[in-house]
Amino acid sequence: MAKPVSIEVWNPHGKYRVVSTKPMPGTRWINLLIEQGCRVEKKTILSVEDIIALIGDKCDGVIGQLTEDWGETLFSALSRAGGKAFSNMAVGYNNVDVNAANKYGVAVGNTPGVLTETTAELAASLSVSAARRIVEADEFMRAGLYDGWLPNLFVGNLLKGQTVGVIGAGRIGSAYARMMVEGFKMNLIYYDLYQATRLEKFVTAYAEFLKANGEQPVTWKRAASMDEVLREADVISLHPILDKTTYHLVNKERLAIMKKEAVLVNCSRGPVIDEVALVEHLKQNPMFRVGLDVFEDEPYMKPGLADLKNAIVVPHIASASKWTREGMATLAALNVLGKIKGYPIWSDPNRVEPFLNENIPPPAASPSIVNAKALGLPVSRL
Numbered sequence: 001m002a003k004p005v006s007i008e009v010w011n012p013h014g015k016y017r018v019v020s021t022k023p024m025p026g027t028r029w030i031n032l033l034i035e036q037g038c039r040v041e042k043k044t045i046l047s048v049e050d051i052i053a054l055i056g057d058k059c060d061g062v063i064g065q066l067t068e069d070w071g072e073t074l075f076s077a078l079s080r081a082g083g084k085a086f087s088n089m090a091v092g093y094n095n096v097d098v099n100a101a102n103k104y105g106v107a108v109g110n111t112p113g114v115l116t117e118t119t120a121e122l123a124a125s126l127s128v129s130a131a132r133r134i135v136e137a138d139e140f141m142r143a144g145l146y147d148g149w150l151p152n153l154f155v156g157n158l159l160k161g162q163t164v165g166v167i168g169a170g171r172i173g174s175a176y177a178r179m180m181v182e183g184f185k186m187n188l189i190y191y192d193l194y195q196a197t198r199l200e201k202f203v204t205a206y207a208e209f210l211k212a213n214g215e216q217p218v219t220w221k222r223a224a225s226m227d228e229v230l231r232e233a234d235v236i237s238l239h240p241i242l243d244k245t246t247y248h249l250v251n252k253e254r255l256a257i258m259k260k261e262a263v264l265v266n267c268s269r270g271p272v273i274d275e276v277a278l279v280e281h282l283k284q285n286p287m288f289r290v291g292l293d294v295f296e297d298e299p300y301m302k303p304g305l306a307d308l309k310n311a312i313v314v315p316h317i318a319s320a321s322k323w324t325r326e327g328m329a330t331l332a333a334l335n336v337l338g339k340i341k342g343y344p345i346w347s348d349p350n351r352v353e354p355f356l357n358e359n360i361p362p363p364a365a366s367p368s369i370v371n372a373k374a375l376g377l378p379v380s381r382l
C-alpha cells in the first residue's frame with residue numbers, strides 16, 4: 001500500500017497535469033509550464049509505489065530523477081493515466097527502460113549539454129585533488145598535526161607533461177580532456193567507439209600555439225583499445241554512458257595493468273567500476289589514488305572504501321552548479337511540455353542554448369527526446 005504523499009501544487013486549475021517526482025532548483029521550469037496551462041505538482045524521493053500514487057488517474061507528463069526505476073510498471077501506470085511524456089532530469093538515462101517506454105508510446109527526455117562543463121570541472125577538480133592529495137592534507141591540517149614545513153609532507157604527482165587518459169570522449173569527456181590539456185599541458189590519450197575529431201583538432205591547434213611560443217607541444221593519440229589508455233596514462237577519467245558494454249569496464253584485471261601511481265576518476269556511473277576490486281587495489285597500492293563522484297550501490301559505498309586515505313569520495317555532485325541544475329530542470333520541463341503540446345523535437349541535442357536563455361521564450365520544441373526516432377516523432381526545422 002503506497003503511503004499518502006504530501007504534494008506542492010501550482011496553478012491547480014491548469015488544463016494539463018504535470019508532476020515532478022522531486023523538487024528541482026529555480027522557478028523558471030515551473031513558470032514555463034504554468035504559462036502553457038499546466039497544473040504542476042512536486043514531491044520528494046519516492047518509491048515506485050509512491051510514483052504510481054502520484055501519477056494517479058490523470059497525468060499528462062512526469063519529470064523524474066535518475067534514482068528512480070522507470071520501467072514497465074511506471075510507464076504502464078503513466079500510460080493508463082493518459083500520459084505520453086516523461087523526462088529524466090539528467091543526461092544519463094540508464095535508469096530508464098526505453099523499450100518499455102516505446103511499448104506505451106511514451107517520449108523519454110534527457111538533459112544533455114547544460115551539464116557538460118560543470119561535470120567536467122568536477123572531474124578536473126577530483127583529478128587535481130587526488131594527484132596533489134588535497135583532501136588528506138586538509139584533514140591533517142584540521143587535526144592540528146601540522147608542525148611546520150617539511151620536504152616530504154604530502155608529496156604528490158605533477159600533472160604538467162604527464163598523460164591524461166579519457167575513456168568515453170563524448171561531450172563531457174572531451175570537455176574534461178580540453179581542461180586538462182590546456183590547463184595543465186598534459187598529453188592526451190583517449191578511447192571511444194567514435195573518433196573525437198573536434199577534440200583532436202583542439203589539441204593539435206594548442207600544440208601549435210605552444211610550439212610557436214617556444215614551449216614543449218602537447219600530443220594526442222586515439223587508442224585502439226581501452227587497455228592502451230589504462231597502461232599509458234597517469235590520470236584516467238571515465239566518461240562513457242552506462243550500458244551492458246561499460247558495466248565493470250574497470251575490473252581487477254584492468255586495475256592491474258594501470259601504473260602504480262596512477263589517478264583514476266569516475267564521474268560517469270558507479271557500476272562502470274567494479275568497486276570491490278577497486279577497494280582491494282587501493283589497499284594493495286597506497287600510491288594509486290581515486291576521485292569518485294559515483295558509486296556502484298549509490299548512496300552506499302562498498303565496505304572499506306570510506307577508510308582509505310587514497311580515495312576522495314563526493315556524493316554525486318558533478319553537475320551541481322546552480323546554473324546547470326536550474327538549466328537541467330528547464331530542459332526536463334520543456335521536454336515534457338513539448339510532447340504535451342505536440343511540438344517537434346529539437347534537431348540537435350548538443351546545441352540546447354536557445355532553451356536556456358531566460359530573456360527570450362524557448363523554442364517551440366522538445367530539447368532532447370532519446371526515443372524520438374523509435375516513436376516516429378517529427379524533427380524541428382528551427
Ligand SMILES: NC(=O)C1=CN([C@@H]2O[C@H](COP(=O)(O)OP(=O)(O)OC[C@H]3O[C@@H](n4cnc5c(N)ncnc54)[C@H](O)[C@@H]3O)[C@@H](O)[C@H]2O)C=CC1
Pocket residue numbers: 091092093112113115119167168169170171172173191192193194239240241242245246267268269293294316317318319
Ligand atoms: N556524475 C554526474 O553527476 C554526471 C554523470 N554523467 C554521466 O556521464 C555520461 C556521459 O555524458 P555525456 O558526455 O553527455 O554523453 P555522451 O553521449 O556525449 O558521451 C558518452 C561517450 O561514451 C562513449 N561510449 C559508449 N560506450 C562506450 C564504450 N563501451 N567504450 C568507450 N566509450 C564508449 C560514446 O561513444 C560517447 O562518446 C552520462 O551518460 C551519465 O551517465 C553525466 C552528467 C553528470
Ligand SMILES: O=C(O)C(=O)CO
Pocket residue numbers: 066089090091092093115318319
Ligand atoms: O545528468 C546525469 O546523468 C547525472 O548524473 C546528474 O547530473
